[in-house]
Amino acid sequence: MPAINQQSEPVIEIRELITYYGERKILDGINLAVESGEIMVVMGGSGSGKSTLLRHLLSLNRPAAGNIRLFGKAVNKLSSRALHQMRQRIGVSFQGGALFNSLNVEENVAFPLREHTRLDDNTIRIMARMKLEVVNLAGFEKLMPSQLSGGMIKRAALARAIVMDPKLLFFDEPSAGLDPVVSADLDELILRLRDAMGVTIVVVTHELESAFRIADRITVLDKGKILITGTTQEVKESDNPRVQNLLNRRTEDIPVNADEYLQRLTDDLAGL
Amino acid sequence: MTRPAHFIAHTGRVSLAAIEEMGYQFTLFAESLYWLIAGPFVSQPVRLSAVADEMMKIGVLAVPVVVLLSFSNGVMMAIQGIATLQEFDAESQVVPGIAYSVTREFGVLIAAIVVAGRSGSAIAARIGSMQMSQEIDALRVMGIEPVRHLVAPILLAMLLMMPVLTLLADSAALIGGGLYTGIVLKLSLSTFIDRCFDTLAVYDLMQGLVKSLVFGILIALIACSNGFSVTGGSEGLGRATTRSVVLSIAAIVVADMIFTYFLNR
Amino acid sequence: MGYKIEETAGFAIVHLEGDVDLSRSPTARQAILDCLQERQHVLVDLTAVTYIDSSGVASLVEGFQVSRRMSLDFALIGVSDAAMSVLQLARLDQVFPIFASLDARLAQTDPRT
Numbered sequence: 001m002p003a004i005n006q007q008s009e010p011v012i013e014i015r016e017l018i019t020y021y022g023e024r025k026i027l028d029g030i031n032l033a034v035e036s037g038e039i040m041v042v043m044g045g046s047g048s049g050k051s052t053l054l055r056h057l058l059s060l061n062r063p064a065a066g067n068i069r070l071f072g073k074a075v076n077k078l079s080s081r082a083l084h085q086m087r088q089r090i091g092v093s094f095q096g097g098a099l100f101n102s103l104n105v106e107e108n109v110a111f112p113l114r115e116h117t118r119l120d121d122n123t124i125r126i127m128a129r130m131k132l133e134v135v136n137l138a139g140f141e142k143l144m145p146s147q148l149s150g151g152m153i154k155r156a157a158l159a160r161a162i163v164m165d166p167k168l169l170f171f172d173e174p175s176a177g178l179d180p181v182v183s184a185d186l187d188e189l190i191l192r193l194r195d196a197m198g199v200t201i202v203v204v205t206h207e208l209e210s211a212f213r214i215a216d217r218i219t220v221l222d223k224g225k226i227l228i229t230g231t232t233q234e235v236k237e238s239d240n241p242r243v244q245n246l247l248n249r250r251t252e253d254i255p256v257n258a259d260e261y262l263q264r265l266t267d268d269l270a271g272l
Numbered sequence: 273m274t275r276p277a278h279f280i281a282h283t284g285r286v287s288l289a290a291i292e293e294m295g296y297q298f299t300l301f302a303e304s305l306y307w308l309i310a311g312p313f314v315s316q317p318v319r320l321s322a323v324a325d326e327m328m329k330i331g332v333l334a335v336p337v338v339v340l341l342s343f344s345n346g347v348m349m350a351i352q353g354i355a356t357l358q359e360f361d362a363e364s365q366v367v368p369g370i371a372y373s374v375t376r377e378f379g380v381l382i383a384a385i386v387v388a389g390r391s392g393s394a395i396a397a398r399i400g401s402m403q404m405s406q407e408i409d410a411l412r413v414m415g416i417e418p419v420r421h422l423v424a425p426i427l428l429a430m431l432l433m434m435p436v437l438t439l440l441a442d443s444a445a446l447i448g449g450g451l452y453t454g455i456v457l458k459l460s461l462s463t464f465i466d467r468c469f470d471t472l473a474v475y476d477l478m479q480g481l482v483k484s485l486v487f488g489i490l491i492a493l494i495a496c497s498n499g500f501s502v503t504g505g506s507e508g509l510g511r512a513t514t515r516s517v518v519l520s521i522a523a524i525v526v527a528d529m530i531f532t533y534f535l536n537r
Numbered sequence: 538m539g540y541k542i543e544e545t546a547g548f549a550i551v552h553l554e555g556d557v558d559l560s561r562s563p564t565a566r567q568a569i570l571d572c573l574q575e576r577q578h579v580l581v582d583l584t585a586v587t588y589i590d591s592s593g594v595a596s597l598v599e600g601f602q603v604s605r606r607m608s609l610d611f612a613l614i615g616v617s618d619a620a621m622s623v624l625q626l627a628r629l630d631q632v633f634p635i636f637a638s639l640d641a642r643l644a645q646t647d648p649r650t
Contacts, residue, residue, distance in 0.1 A: 101402075127591045163591070165590040196623060
């Protein structure tokens with residue numbers, strides 16, 4: 001088991017977070033704490049607000065109300081310099097990889113080091129290649145992002161996200177668009193990373209299988225509110241019907257009205 | 273809503289959006305200046321390699337087109353000038369005519385329109401596709417300010433290359449005009465050039481160069497802001513690219529008119 | 538501040554200590570490379586290391602490769618569990634010669650001849 005330290009301060013603490021998109025409320029009073037060294041999976045369907053929550057955790061958006069603390073510091077009160085420093089302790093793997101298209105794989109992975117450190121060029125390149133070894137992309141250093149498959153892009157993006165040895169790692173939809181085998185490999189990799197680096201990981205996903213495989217705890221988000229936060233067991237046993245709906249992928253069966261249905265299919269057609 | 277009310281509401285919305293966009297462009301400008309000046313002191317310098325790269329793309333690669341267009345333009349001015357002035361038996365006055373209009377107006381205008389067409393679209397497309405693929409977000413979460421990393425090098429490269437391109441355009445147009453005049457009026461090119469220099473004051477050249485800086489800033493800001501505000505997939509990207517070129521050229525021409533009015537009163 | 542270097546039994550032992558991270562790893566790298574430049578066999582002692590990040594490990598990798606090119610001996614001693622898990626992540630535990638201590642290294646047949 002990883003060293004989850006319940007006594008120390010949470011790495012992430014969200015209090016009463018409220019956000020709007022125009023007039024529409026996207027997140028409505030989110031409270032969540034992520035402990036050091038744990039893998040927290042934020043789960044929800046499309047439109048649940050999970051992507052928005054991630055953008056707030058990454059300080060890409062500003063909340064309408066409430067606050068977010070990372071490493072014990074209120075993010076919205078940080079000076080730009082302090083935020084800059086905090087960001088060097090955070091790694092992010094975006095859904096589409098977000099690799100820089102003008103750079104090859106190795107340059108992509110080395111990019112944060114080149115920007116933020118004054119390490120020797122040899123050290124930087126060895127570090128980048130080590131991370132590519134970790135994600136099983138050895139030998140692909142010189143390829144451009146456009147030459148990579150979906151799974152390889154995710155791996156390269158992960159290598160870039162961990163190149164600075166972050167203390168906190170965000171992962172947006174690790175399995176989206178991947179076949180089950182590749183996706184399972186990636187999940188395995190996430191678990192290994194946490195065990196070896198002791199990094200706190202937040203995964204945002206809509207994939208149940210992946211979520212249950214990697215999560216220490218799961219937060220289920222629906223229509224901008226948290227339905228439940230708990231261990232995988234607690235979530236599975238939840239008697240909240242909306243949680244169960246999400247788990248069982250039930251779309252409510254609407255009874256068919258024959259007349260209306262036929263009308264919908266043939267509406268506006270010539271000669272009918 | 274009644275029609276006039278609808279029209280007014282629409283006009284209001286469009287104007288507000290335009291003002292908002294200009295505000296955003298001004299922010300980009302101010303932030304770029306901040307990073308160019310203060311960047312090295314907060315150990316986030318604007319990379320010289322990036323500036324050199326942009327100078328290549330914006331400036332050096334534009335040289336052939338700028339030279340070709342300016343040369344042709346010089347020839348055309350000579351043709352029209354001589355044809356017009358012949359009616360007054362004043363063909364020889366074509367030299368100051370070309371010299372003034374090239375250095376004050378057309379050199380810089382041609383350089384700016386070429387750069388707007390080439391780089392205005394390329395910059396908007398590049399930043400726009402980075403926006404779509406979350407590369408901009410990736411920069412931000414890595415603690416790398418996109419304005420410092422992307423906009424500042426472009427702005428600086430524009431400020432450095434536009435005057436150079438303008439001088440090139442001036443020379444190419446004068447040579448074009450000189451060659452044609454030489455053939456028609458039996459004037460050697462060196463005499464033509466000598467008479468150009470007799471006519472021209474530093475002020476005339478400066479007028480073009482100052483404008484080139486302003487046009488460079490306009491192109492950079494319009495292209496970057498359109499790139500950053502891409503939404504809605506590849507169609508949106510195409511729209512932003514086109515918009516960037518059209519708006520840059522429009523801004524250049526309008527700014528030129530305003531300049532010319534104030535500088536020649 | 539540099540690291541302590543001790544010369545024993547034909548080895549230069551580089552005693553790394555504390556956090557070998559982005560700010561300290563260049564010093565560690567230089568210390569290791571300097572010893573190799575002087576054609577010394579190198580043991581890197583990680584006993585007193587509280588944390589080593591990938592820049593630290595990268596410096597060890599570079600040192601090891603340089604030593605091989607110069608036909609010098611290179612090994613790690615006193616690798617803590619934390620350091621070991623960092624090495625294992627990139628499977629480098631299978632690359633470096635790793636010994637519990639100097640004595641364990643000396644107990645091995647001597648490849649230095």
